[in-house]
Amino acid sequence: MAGAVLAPLPYAAAPEALLWPSATTPAIYSFSSSSFRFARSRSPFLGLRLSYPIPALRRRSAGRGPRIEAAARPTVLVAEKLGEAGLALLRKFANVDCSYNLSLEELCAKISLCDALIVRSGTKVTPEVFEASKGRLKVVGRAGAGIDNVDLQAATESGCLVVNAPTANTVAAAEHGIALLVAMARNVAQADASMKAGKWQRNKYVGVSLVGKTLAVMGFGKVGSEVARRAKGLGMNVIAHDPYAPADRANAIGVELVSFDEAIYTADFISLHMPLTPTTAKLFNDETFAKVKKGVRIINVARGGVIDEDALVRALDNGTVAQAALDVFTVEPPPKDSKLVMHENVTATPHLGASTVEAQEGVAVEIAEAVIGALKGELAATAVNAPMVPAEVLSELAPYVILAEKLGRLAVQLVAGGSGIKGVKVVYTSARVPDDLDTRILRAMITKGIIEPISSVFINIVNADYTAKQRGLRISEARIYRDSSLEAPLDSMQVHLTNVESKFASALSDSGDITVEGRVKDGIPHLTLVGSFSVDVSLEGNVILCRNVDQPGNIGQVGKILGEQNVNISFMSVGRTAPRKQAIMAIGVDEEPDKETLKKIGEIPAIKEFVFLKL
Ligand SMILES: NC(=O)C1=CN([C@@H]2O[C@H](COP(=O)(O)OP(=O)(O)OC[C@H]3O[C@@H](n4cnc5c(N)ncnc54)[C@H](O)[C@@H]3O)[C@@H](O)[C@H]2O)C=CC1
Numbered sequence: 001m002a003g004a005v006l007a008p009l010p011y012a013a014a015p016e017a018l019l020w021p022s023a024t025t026p027a028i029y030s031f032s033s034s035s036f037r038f039a040r041s042r043s044p045f046l047g048l049r050l051s052y053p054i055p056a057l058r059r060r061s062a063g064r065g066p067r068i069e070a071a072a073r074p075t076v077l078v079a080e081k082l083g084e085a086g087l088a089l090l091r092k093f094a095n096v097d098c099s100y101n102l103s104l105e106e107l108c109a110k111i112s113l114c115d116a117l118i119v120r121s122g123t124k125v126t127p128e129v130f131e132a133s134k135g136r137l138k139v140v141g142r143a144g145a146g147i148d149n150v151d152l153q154a155a156t157e158s159g160c161l162v163v164n165a166p167t168a169n170t171v172a173a174a175e176h177g178i179a180l181l182v183a184m185a186r187n188v189a190q191a192d193a194s195m196k197a198g199k200w201q202r203n204k205y206v207g208v209s210l211v212g213k214t215l216a217v218m219g220f221g222k223v224g225s226e227v228a229r230r231a232k233g234l235g236m237n238v239i240a241h242d243p244y245a246p247a248d249r250a251n252a253i254g255v256e257l258v259s260f261d262e263a264i265y266t267a268d269f270i271s272l273h274m275p276l277t278p279t280t281a282k283l284f285n286d287e288t289f290a291k292v293k294k295g296v297r298i299i300n301v302a303r304g305g306v307i308d309e310d311a312l313v314r315a316l317d318n319g320t321v322a323q324a325a326l327d328v329f330t331v332e333p334p335p336k337d338s339k340l341v342m343h344e345n346v347t348a349t350p351h352l353g354a355s356t357v358e359a360q361e362g363v364a365v366e367i368a369e370a371v372i373g374a375l376k377g378e379l380a381a382t383a384v385n386a387p388m389v390p391a392e393v394l395s396e397l398a399p400y401v402i403l404a405e406k407l408g409r410l411a412v413q414l415v416a417g418g419s420g421i422k423g424v425k426v427v428y429t430s431a432r433v434p435d436d437l438d439t440r441i442l443r444a445m446i447t448k449g450i451i452e453p454i455s456s457v458f459i460n461i462v463n464a465d466y467t468a469k470q471r472g473l474r475i476s477e478a479r480i481y482r483d484s485s486l487e488a489p490l491d492s493m494q495v496h497l498t499n500v501e502s503k504f505a506s507a508l509s510d511s512g513d514i515t516v517e518g519r520v521k522d523g524i525p526h527l528t529l530v531g532s533f534s535v536d537v538s539l540e541g542n543v544i545l546c547r548n549v550d551q552p553g554n555i556g557q558v559g560k561i562l563g564e565q566n567v568n569i570s571f572m573s574v575g576r577t578a579p580r581k582q583a584i585m586a587i588g589v590d591e592e593p594d595k596e597t598l599k600k601i602g603e604i605p606a607i608k609e610f611v612f613l614k615l
C-alpha cells in the first residue's frame with residue numbers, strides 16, 4: 001500500500017480564515033512528517049469579501065473553530081492631518097491613532113500594531129516601514145493623489161494594498177495652479193511683501209498679460225485638464241504634452257496635444273501636472289532649459305522632483321526662465337536658505353495645492369471609505385497596486401474564488417516530496433467570452449492555494465503574481481469555450497501541475513500532470529475530477545482519496561473505521577474506470593482522522609493507495 005499522510009494545514013481555506021484573525025503575531029506550524037511549514041500571520045486579505053456570500057459555508061464554520069471576527073477591531077494609524085468627516089467614519093469602524101510628525105523610527109515602532117496607515121504627502125512610507133510592520137499592515141491609504149511617497153514595490157512584496165484618493169483634490173490643485181499662474185504673472189506675492197515692508201513700487205512690479213499667450217500643460221490628466229479648461233477661460237492658447245492622454249479628450253476642450261519638444265519650444269508658460277516617476281524625475285534640467293523659449297514662466301503644482309532645482313536656479317539667474325511659481329519641492333520643507341525659494345523671481349507656496357477646506361474634507365472621506373472597504377475585505381476602487389475588479393464581478397466570482405484556492409491546496413498536497421513545482425496550467429471552461437470573465441482573482445487564489453502550504457509567505461491578490469514569479473512558478477491560463485448557460489461565469493476550473501511526481505499516482509492524468517478539477521454547485525465548491533477519475537465531493541472539511549479495486553464492501557469498511565473514531569463523513573463519491581476495475585473513492589470528512597485511523601484505512605487490502613488532504 002502506498003498511502004501517504006500529509007501534514008495538516010491548520011487554517012486551510014476554512015471560511016473563517018477569510019475573516020479577521022485575533023492574533024497579530026505570525027503563527028508558524030511545523031510538521032515533522034513532511035516538513036511542510038505553514039505560516040499564517042493574518043487573514044489572507046484579498047480585497048475580497050469572501051466569507052459571506054455562501055450561507056452554508058458560514059453556518060458550518062460557526063462551530064468549527066474560534067470565530068475571529070469578534071476580536072477584530074482594526075487599528076488605523078493616521079500619520080498626517082485628516083479632515084474630521086473622514087476621521088469620524090474611521091472611528092466607527094476602527095481604533096484610530098492620530099499621531100502626526102512621526103520620525104521614521106517612531107513610525108516603524110508603531111506600525112507593527114496597525115492594520116492600516118493613512119498618510120498625505122509628508123510621510124515617506126519606505127521599505128523599512130513595511131518590514132517593521134511584520135506583516136500586520138494590510139492597507140496604506142494615501143489621502144491625496146500622488147503616491148510617490150509610498151514605496152509601491154515594498155508594499156506589493158509584503159502583500160499590502162495601497163489605495164489613494166485620486167479625485168477629491170483635483171479641482172483644488174487646478175485652482176492653485178491657476179492662482180500661481182496669475183499671481184506670478186502680476187507679481188502679486190512680491191508686491192504684497194514690498195507693501196508690507198512699507199514700500200510703494202508701481203514700476204518694479206509691472207507684470208505680463210496672459211491673454212493670447214501660449215500655455216503648455218505638461219501632463220494632461222485630471223489636474224492638467226482642469227488647468228487647461230480654466231486657462232482657456234483666461235483667453236490663453238493652450239497646448240498639452242502627455243504621451244498617454246487620448247487626443248479626443250484634449251480636442252473636446254480645444255487643446256492640441258503636442259510633442260515634448262514642441263511644447264517647450266513654443267510655450268510662454270509651462271505648467272507641470274505629471275506624476276513623479278523614474279521617467280519624470282528631473283525631466284526639467286539644464287538640457288531642457290536650453291530648449292525653452294527665452295523668458296518662459298514655469299508653474300509647478302505637481303512634484304518638486306520633476307525639476308532639477310539647481311538647474312532651475314541657473315536658468316532663473318541667466319534669464320532663460322523669467323519666473324517660476326512653485327508649490328512643491330524636491331525636499332519638503334526645503335532648506336531655509338534654499339536659493340530657489342529665496343530667488344526674487346520665484347513665488348513659492350508650501351505644498352498648498354490640495355489644501356482647501358472642501359478638498360480636505362473630500363479627500364478624508366474618500367480615503368476613509370477606501371481604507372474601511374479594504375479592511376473589510378472589499379476590493380478598493382482606487383487600489384494602486386492591485387487589479388480593480390468591480391463589486392458585481394466580485395460577488396459573482398466569490399464561490400469560484402474559494403474553489404480556486406481549494407484546488408490549489410489540493411493539487412500541491414498531491415505532489416511527491418522533493419519534486420519542485422515549476423509549471424501550473426489552469427484551464428477554465430466557460431460560455432463567456434474572455435472579456436466577460438476576469439480571471440485575475442482566480443489565478444491569485446490558485447497561486448495562494450499552491451504556495452502558502454509549502455512556504456511561509458502570505459499571499460493575496462496584491463502579491464500573488466509577484467510571489468509566483470519570484471519563486472519561478474509559471475502559471476499559464478487557457479480557456480475552453482462551452483456553449484452552456486451564460487449565467488454562471490464558469491462551468492469548471494482545472495488545475496494542472498506539470499512535470500511533477502505525485503504521492504497519489506492516480507492523481508496523474510493521461511498527460512502526466514497532477515490534475516484536479518472543480519465546479520460550483522448551488523454555490524458550493526465541488527471537486528469533480530482527480531487525475532482521470534470523475535468524482536463529486538463537496539469541498540468542505542477534509543478529503544480522503546483512495547484508489548481501490550472496485551468491489552463490494554470497500555465503502556462499508558472505510559465508513560466503519562471512520563465511524564469508530566467518531567469521524568463524520570459528509571460526502572462520498574466513487575469514480576471508476578469500469579465495473580470491478582480501478583476506482584477512486586473520494587470521502588469528505590468533517591473531522592481530521594488521527595494517524596492510527598488513516599493507517600487502518602491504508603491496511604484495507606483492496607485499497608492500493610490513499611491520501612488525506614486538508615482543505
Ligand atoms: N500640489 C498638490 O497639492 C497636488 C499635487 N498633485 C500632483 O499632480 C499630479 C497629477 O495629478 P492628477 O492629474 O490627479 O493625476 P493623473 O494621473 O490624472 O494625471 C497625470 C497625467 O500625467 C501623465 N504623464 C505621465 N507621465 C508623463 C510624462 N512623462 N510626460 C507628460 N505627461 C505624463 C499621465 O498620462 C496622466 O495623464 C499628481 O501625481 C501629484 O503629484 C495632485 C494633487 C494635489
Ligand SMILES: O=C(O)C(=O)COP(=O)(O)O
Binds near residue numbers: 169
Ligand atoms: O494629492 C496630492 O498629490 C498632493 O500633493 C496633496 O498633498 P497633501 O495631501 O496636501 O500633502
